[in-house]
Amino acid sequence: MTTHNAAxxxxxxxxxxxxxxxxxSALGLPVLALEYSAIRAQAGMGQYGAALYWALALFAAAWAVPHRRTFRTFRILAGGAALAITLLxxxxxxxxxVMLAE
Structure with missing residues (x-):
């Protein structure tokens, strides 16, 4: 008699x-911290502050997603979008x- 695990x-x-x-994170978080400190020094976040918070949330999402292979695409998209928002x-x-230097 064989039993099968139904779980x-x-x-x-x-x-x-x-x-x-x-x-x-290694490429983007130091730049994000510099941008955040520069923006805070100018007496307010303004509209650009939302982009910084979105980038930080996407970095967190890239780390917090479950570690299964099925979430690999989401992890790539979240990390890439956060990096793009930070470096743009x-x-x-x-x-x-460069344009003004000539």
């Missing part, structure tokens, strides 16, 4: 789930500086 089996964790959030103002300032 659903939990899928194993993705072994390298932490790489994408780590790379996005710095990139635009660098492009503006």
């Amino acid at each position: 659903p089996q939990r899928r194993p964790d993705h072994p390298t789930w932490w790489r994408i959030p780590l790379v996005a 103002p710095v990139t635009l300032l660098l492009i503006l500086g």
Whole structure:
């Protein structure tokens, strides 16, 4: 007589789930902290403050998603979007500086 376990089996964790959030956080969080301190020094967050909070929330979401392989795409999108939101103002300032230097 054989018995079958009726309980659903939990899928194993993705072994390298932490790489994408780590790379996005290592590149983006120092820049985000600098942007936040520069904005706070100018007496208010304004409309740009919402973008900083969105970027921080997306960094947190990239880390907080369950560690299964099915969430890999969401983890990539959240980390990439957070990094893009963080680096876009710095990139635009660098492009503006290059254009004005000539």
